Amino acid sequence: MANAIDISHLKYSYPEATKPALNDVSFVVPAGEWWAIIGHNGSGKSTLAKNINGLLAPESGSVTVAGMPLTEQTVWDIRAKVGIVFQNPDNQFVGATVADDVAFGLENRAVPRDEMLTRVHDALVAVNMQDFATREPARLSGGQKQRVAIAGIVAQRPDIIILDEATSMLDPAGRLEIIDLIKQLRQQQSLTVLSITHDIDEAAGADHVLLLDDGQVKEIGTPAEIFQHGEALLQLGLDVPYPEKLKNALAKRGVHMPAGYLDEEGLAKALWTLHSTM
Amino acid sequence: MDITFDHVSFTYQAGTPFAGDGLKDISTTIKGGDYTAIIGHTGSGKSTLLQHLNALLKPTSGTVTIGDREITPETNNKNLKPLRQKVGMVFQFAENQLFEQTVERDIAFGPMNFGVPEKDAKALAAQMVKLVGLPDDILQQSPFDLSGGQMRRVAIAGVLAMQPEILVLDEPTAGLDPAGRLEMMTMFKKLHDEQGLTIVLVTHQMDDVADYADRVLVMEHGALVRQGTPREIFADPDWLRQKQLGLPKTTAFAERLQKLGFTFDQMPLTASELADDLMPQIGGGDRG
Ligand SMILES: Nc1ncnc2c1ncn2[C@@H]1O[C@H](COP(=O)(O)OP(=O)(O)OP(=O)(O)O)[C@@H](O)[C@H]1O
């Protein structure tokens, strides 16, 4: 399958900044994969997202999306393929009502009116906000705003979806619901997902994890490869996975569990083995 | 300074066709010096409740008493300044509150508004920037030229600079990296333990509730449905799941171990509690 995103030696500096926000960033995301993008505050994650859909223009290097090199000529075609849910939903709302807001992106895409209404309804049902269709977006709770922002992108049915901490204000069950929703969409249509997140459980479910550090790619690997770093993960901007925390607490008490990354199920089994051989 | 809610209800857009329930008949006391966590699903009324703590919203019926100040539906907006200084509020999406041209002026604005001389307010700004883990040279930058997490830290610094007695925090660490989250939660805890600040924290992070709070209020559809210590609240996992809430990671993992055959007298809340409970069950007791 083709590559969804191909970035090569990308450099970006904000005007008047003393150092680049992104420097020599290269990576390739095959179509259909789910990538987690992680890194400390200010490491360049949101800047990277904005370079992928041409909101910011690279100083040097290249960005290719769905086979199209990003240029002034292709930027609108590329934006039609990439949906971004921004970090702060208040910056994203344009409609007077929730339904208008979700419809807004479709009006821009010349979707026929009947289909538009269906898509808006379906997207609001998908995020469980159908009862709020006529409300003003500004008059919603924080988590409700995030759900509406996600519906706006879901309705557009993009090939590539970029979630910039899109679930940071949701309750634990709501967060899982949204992740399940995106997973379902992946089964119905080919969808590539880039999820910018500080949530270790979410990163653990990704195909690949890309770790940014001060504007550079520090590492790309599977979650298991990245999580092997144990305690060092905190310095790199990621939480220590729960099994590692418990292993450390046990090690302090003189019980040493197997080295290497264990997920919760693996650790539970290892503990049960110890219990059974007591 | 205690805060007491006596049969407080609040309706958004009261008297219009859009009227909607925000709070329903809330009665509770938040004791001065306590660390209280408020949990509840999306839209359950947590932020609405918080905005009653400094009279940004006034009850539609009932009374909120903050120290010696009574807030009723009739209270007018005059003379609320002393209250707003005592109760520092970090809003959800706090970065939306930034407005000044430089980070320094943004943080100094609050103290200056409450009469602190400019020079002292700037000194406070420098001190607070450090406290929230940002470099000095950020002071002269525009708050709008920062990353999301950096803006959040500036907003928190601005509230701390007012040196409030009660610190009200609405999801203060959403969007912070995990190291930053830990630093910030440790800093709040220190303010609570060493300077006696009263803390009211809204969070979806059950680990933070288990690690830091003395008391928990659980909200659902605008009503206060349960209150207790973290141990009491987390002793009933099925009930919490019904409310769309989770468990601390340790408690959830202990539940998994229970199904395998491990036993716990009471459900552990933190990794070190769980490790203690496991020692005798995995043959490690004699080595501990
Ligand atoms: N509009 C801007 N003007 C100037 N500098 C900026 C601007 N936006 C971000 N920066 C800087 O660029 C760097 C990268 O910021 P970016 O927003 O990409 O970080 P991030 O990884 O998304 O962080 P966070 O986790 O806090 O959202 C930071 O040092 C930040 O201060």
Ligand SMILES: Nc1ncnc2c1ncn2[C@@H]1O[C@H](COP(=O)(O)OP(=O)(O)OP(=O)(O)O)[C@@H](O)[C@H]1O
């Ligand atoms: N300004 C407003 N006007 C009208 N209704 C509002 C307003 N703000 C919130 N509401 C409604 O009041 C209810 C409670 O909202 P509140 O913001 O207190 O929830 P919350 O518990 O803080 O949720 P979250 O976890 O999503 O932030 C919600 O149904 C919300 O839609």
Ligand SMILES: [Mg+2]
């Ligand atoms: Mg960001």
Ligand SMILES: [Mg+2]
């Ligand atoms: Mg809220």
